[in-house]
Amino acid sequence: MVEQQADRTMELSEWEERWQENKIGFHQLEVNRMLQVNYDSVVNGRSGVRFFFPLCGKAVDMKWLADLGHSVVGVEISEKAIKQFFQENNMTYSEEPVPSLPGARLFQNSEKNISLYQSDLFSFSSSVAGQFGAIWDRGSLVAINPKDRERYAALIISLMAADCRYLLDTLLYNPSLYKGPPFFVPDEQVHGLFGSSCSVELLQSVDALTDRQRAWGLDSLTENVHLITLKAPN
Ligand code: SAH
Numbered sequence: 713m714v715e716q717q718a719d720r721t722m723e724l725s726e727w728e729e730r731w732q733e734n735k736i737g738f739h740q741l742e743v744n745r746m747l748q749v750n751y752d753s754v755v756n757g758r759s760g761v762r763f764f765f766p767l768c769g770k771a772v773d774m775k776w777l778a779d780l781g782h783s784v785v786g787v788e789i790s791e792k793a794i795k796q797f798f799q800e801n802n803m804t805y806s807e808e809p810v811p812s813l814p815g816a817r818l819f820q821n822s823e824k825n826i827s828l829y830q831s832d833l834f835s836f837s838s839s840v841a842g843q844f845g846a847i848w849d850r851g852s853l854v855a856i857n858p859k860d861r862e863r864y865a866a867l868i869i870s871l872m873a874a875d876c877r878y879l880l881d882t883l884l885y886n887p888s889l890y891k892g893p894p895f896f897v898p899d900e901q902v903h904g905l906f907g908s909s910c911s912v913e914l915l916q917s918v919d920a921l922t923d924r925q926r927a928w929g930l931d932s933l934t935e936n937v938h939l940i941t942l943k944a945p946n
Contacts, residue, residue, distance in 0.1 A: 716887040764844035767852035770797035783825035843873035850881040854894040865905035874945035884934040
């Protein structure tokens with residue numbers, strides 16, 4: 713089944729076009745339900761956790777976690793998305809180049825401890841902002857091009873601190889009905905990508921079919937949330 717979407721690619725310029733044309737149906741106005749329900753499992757009693765948001769868009773989840781006392785680092789290619797995040801949440805921000813990441817810019821609200829890097833995720837590394845105590849991956853593994861999944865998993869694993877708790881949201885549907893993104897990522901592939909160095913636990917599985925996906929031609933959609941932790945420190 714994964715083969716059906718294996719060669720589908722979205723260029724970074726196509727994502728930027730979506731932002732410019734406001735075709736951002738993936739953006740959620742409310743804090744993600746799966747994050748709220750599984751918050752305790754991710755935080756695991758810790759305070760002031762450093763959260764990483766790969767492909768962050770303008771997710772309101774970032775503000776929610778910052779308001780709870782955590783810090784947030786996100787990576788997003790679209791400058792428009794990053795600026796809208798701060799503006800829509802009434803936050804001021806500074807803007808500066810990133811010496812360790814040529815071409816990238818860092819947008820930051822230091823009061824709330826939110827740092828968003830405008831960059832291609834695949835240029836990012838732990839040498840830019842260290843490793844993280846938690847990762848919230850919604851609309852990220854499912855959004856990158858299927859052929860980049862191994863590279864993505866290696867990068868994410870390299871960003872995990874020893875105590876990192878990585879919450880991964882995936883989607884299951886019939887890939888012959890819709891070309892994506894978001895792409896179909898079966899549980900077996902999650903195990904294949906992360907299982908050799910991490911423990912993978914399915915925390916939640918819900919029927920997530922709404923009119924939005926019916927309009928794509930889907931007749932069923934399951935959203936799975938996995939908790940991924942390192943078997944041994946990096
Ligand atoms: N996680 C967010 C956004 C999901 S959509 C949410 O849940 O709302 C995927 C986002 O990733 C888009 O905003 C797109 O502009 C960005 N993106 C896609 N490929 C990227 C890449 N290689 N590096 C950085 N950002 C990327």
